[in-house]
Structure formats: structure tokens, C-alpha cells
Amino acid sequence: MALSASNLKVGDTHEEQVVEDLKRTQLVQYAGASGDYNPVHTDEVFVTKVAGYPTVFAHGMLSMGMTGKMLTNYVGDGRLTQYGVRFTRQVWPGDSLTAKATVKAIRQEEGGHIVDLDVSTVNQDGVEVVSGYASARVDP
Amino acid sequence: MAVEKFPVEASHILMFARSVGDYNEIYADEEYAQTTEPGSIIAPPTFVQASAQFDPDYFLRPKPGTPWFGSGKEPTSIKKEGSGGGGGGGGGLHAEQHYVYHRHPKPGDVLTVTVKPGKKWEKQGKRSGKLLFSETVTEYRDQTGELVVTARSVGVQTERPVDQ
Numbered sequence: 300m301a302l303s304a305s306n307l308k309v310g311d312t313h314e315e316q317v318v319e320d321l322k323r324t325q326l327v328q329y330a331g332a333s334g335d336y337n338p339v340h341t342d343e344v345f346v347t348k349v350a351g352y353p354t355v356f357a358h359g360m361l362s363m364g365m366t367g368k369m370l371t372n373y374v375g376d377g378r379l380t381q382y383g384v385r386f387t388r389q390v391w392p393g394d395s396l397t398a399k400a401t402v403k404a405i406r407q408e409e410g411g412h413i414v415d416l417d418v419s420t421v422n423q424d425g426v427e428v429v430s431g432y433a434s435a436r437v438d439p
Numbered sequence: 440m441a442v443e444k445f446p447v448e449a450s451h452i453l454m455f456a457r458s459v460g461d462y463n464e465i466y467a468d469e470e471y472a473q474t475t476e477p478g479s480i481i482a483p484p485t486f487v488q489a490s491a492q493f494d495p496d497y498f499l500r501p502k503p504g505t506p507w508f509g510s511g512k513e514p515t516s517i518k519k520e521g522s523g524g525g526g527g528g529g530g531g532l533h534a535e536q537h538y539v540y541h542r543h544p545k546p547g548d549v550l551t552v553t554v555k556p557g558k559k560w561e562k563q564g565k566r567s568g569k570l571l572f573s574e575t576v577t578e579y580r581d582q583t584g585e586l587v588v589t590a591r592s593v594g595v596q597t598e599r600p601v602d603q
Contacts, residue, residue, distance in 0.1 A: 301476065318460055325458065332451070332458035334491035337499045338509030348514035351600035359533035360488050364459030367484035376465045377477035382484050383537030383591075389601065 301375040303438040304405050304412035313373040314399040317365040317420070321357065321394045329361045357390035362429050366420045369398035374414070374435035384418065384431030395423045400433065412437045442552040445490040445579065449480050449546040456483050481543040485536075487579050487588050490552055532601075534572060535593035541586045550579045550587060557591070568598025 318325070326340045335358055338345040346352050363384050370379060390396065398420040405414050414437045420429035449469065456466035461483055464471040472480045491497045501507040508517045544550065557574030564570040577590040 325460070328454075328458040332455040333489045334494075334497060335488075335499050336501065336509075338507075342509045344510035344514050345508070348510075349508075353603060360485055360536065361459060363536055364455075364461070364483065364485040364488075368459060368461040368463070371461075371463065371484060376463070376475050377481050377543050379484055379540055379543075381537070381539045383535070385535045386533055389603075 301378060301438050302373070302414060302435070304414070305439060307402055307405050307414055307437065309402050309404065311402040312399055313369070314397060315369040315372060317369055317396050317398045319395045321390065321392055321396070323355060323392045326355060326357055326361065326392070329358055329364070333358065333360060335360070354392060356392075357394075359386040362386065362390050362396065362420060363431075365396060366398040366418060366429050366431075369420075370400060370416070370418065370433050370435075373400055374416075374433075374437070378435040378437070380413065380434045380436060382418075382431070382433040384429045386428070387430050388422070388426055388428045390422065390428050394428075396420050396428065398429070403432075405437070412439055441496060441554075442490045442494045445487075445493045445550040445552055447482060447486075447544045447546055447548040447550060451489065451492070452480060452482050452486060452546065455486050455489055459483065459485070477543065477545070479545050481545050484538065484540070484543075486544065487538070487550070487577075487590060488536075490550070490577075490579070493552075531594050531596040533592070534595040535591075537591040539589040541588065544579070544581075544587055548587065549582050553578045553580070564597065564601075566602040567600065570598070571596040 330336050330341050339350050340358050346355050400416040403415045403417050413434050416433045418431040418433050421427050453467050465475050469480055506516050508515050555576045557576050559573045562570045572595050574593050579588040581587050
């Protein structure tokens with residue numbers, strides 16, 4: 300399951316499609332689970348007539364959460380030591396997102412092995428929606 | 440955000456993991472989770488964001504007797520002159536989020552949450568006018584006072600909705 304430093308090299312990648320044709324219902328699901336009920340994510344009337352957007356859009360944290368699924372699938376459960384992102388574009392219903400991790404460095408820290416990753420998630424047009432980094436503990 | 444206690448519960452982890460489309464059994468099945476390296480259900484990486492559920496005054500949840508900016512009979516129930524601004528429609532937009540995991544929260548943890556305001560800065564945006572950024576640092580500690588997750592969040596208030 301877990302990655303091993305001896306099998307990793309800089310430039311290795313892992314990529315997953317984390318959502319296909321994002322549904323408005325999933326935005327409702329995320330609002331309910333996270334507790335973030337900002338109507339820009341679920342309220343078509345408000346978001347078009349008051350906020351001035353063409354339709355509802357995803358919580359940034361939903362994009363980060365979906366990207367996190369790719370990361371934990373790659374590095375293994377409970378192995379992440381840090382994970383951070385910038386939200387570079389909004390994500391809309393109907394979007395399909397592909398998340399990718401690229402090995403940036405493999406290093407030792409306090410006797411353990413750590414992999415540093417670049418993280419990038421793009422939509423179906425190849426436009427980056429999430430840009431970030433992560434680190435994880437790996438086996439020797 | 441004022442969260443006094445954030446009890447981490449298995450059913451909440453299950454719902455949260457489903458909402459991000461993550462059907463890894465470690466978030467759903469304790470028996471399976473016991474066979475994994477962590478040895479129990481753990482929270483997915485962005486779960487602590489859901490501590491908002493335990494803030495009685497969280498501003499992005501409608502509350503009885505308080506005007507809510509989302510639609511009801513009218514597109515918004517908040518009367519304000521002018522428009523534009525607040526691309527996020529009141530709450531601004533989320534620009535960045537960073538987590539450091541000292542360990543991963545698990546059911547049974549009762550986290551205490553400390554929020555510290557961070558830097559503030561301005562920038563001229565190409566697609567949404569003037570941008571006001573502000574940072575907060577949130578520490579999640581367990582019942583023994585040990586740091587579990589450190590979160591740094593950057594929010595942005597835009598001058599107008601983001602151009603598409």
C-alpha cells in the first residue's frame with residue numbers, strides 16, 4: 300500500500316479522475332457535510348440574481364477534498380504530513396476534474412523518509428483549478 | 440469562528456468522505472479500518488473544515504430569527520443598497536488552504552479549536568478588481584492538548600464577481 304522511497308524517483312506521477320460531470324447534488328452533499336451553506340454553492344436564484352455568477356459553483360474545499368482523495372490513494376492512509384493548495388479557478392457543475400501528484404523530492408527527516416509532491420488538478424479543458432503541494436511519510 | 444469542542448464522529452466522517460466522492464472503506468467501516476496501518480477509522484485530509492458544524496454562530500449557516508442572504512420568497516432576504524462586491528456573495532471566496540498533520544483525527548477525539556488572525560494584504564486582480572486577502576491560522580488540539588492539525592486559510596474579498 301504505502302510508497303517506498305527506494306522505488307520512487309523525482310518526476311514520478313500519479314493521476315486520477317476525481318469527478319466526472321460534477322453534479323449540483325454533490326455541492327448540496329458537501330454543504331451538508333462540511334457545514335458551509337454559503338448559497339453561492341447551492342442557491343441558483345441567489346447566485347444568479349444577487350451574487351452575479353452564471354450558476355452555482357463548487358466550494359473550493361470540495362475541489363481540495365476531491366484532490367485529497369487522489370493523494371491518499373497514492374500515498375496510503377494516514378501518511379500525509381502536509382497538504383496545501385491555492386484555488387486558481389472556480390469549479391462548475393458539469394466539470395470533470397483530474398488530479399495529479401508529481402514527485403518533487405524524496406528526503407529523510409528525523410530518521411524517516413518523506414516524499415514531497417507537487418499537486419495539480421485540472422478541468423476538462425486542461426485549466427488548472429487547484430495548485431498545491433503535499434508531503435507524506437513513505438517506507439524506506 | 441468560535442468552536443469550543445469539535446467531537447470527531449464516525450458518521451460525520453462517513454458523510455464527509457461521501458461528499459468529496461471518497462469511498463475508501465477506511466472512512467466507513469471500522470472493522471476494515473482495523474486491518475489498515477492507522478488501525479481505526481481516520482478523518483480524510485480536509486475533514487477539519489467541517490468543524491464549522493460545531494460553531495454555534497457560524498455565519499454560513501441560516502439561523503432562526505436572523506436574516507439569511509440566500510433566497511426565499513425573494514432572491515435574498517438581506518436588504519442592502521447597492522450591489523456588486525463580495526464576489527462570494529457575503530462571505531468572500533476561499534483563496535488558499537494549507538494543512539499540517541501532526542496526526543490524523545479519528546472518532547472519539549474531541550478537538551479544541553484556536554483561531555488566530557494572520558496577515559492581511561491587497562492586490563489588484565485581473566478578473567475581479569481589487570482583492571483583499573486575509574489569513575487565519577487554526578490549531579486543532581486533542582483532549583490531551585497535543586496538536587493534531589494546524590490549518591492556515593486565506594480568504595479573499597473581491598471588488599466584483601470574478602470574470603469568467
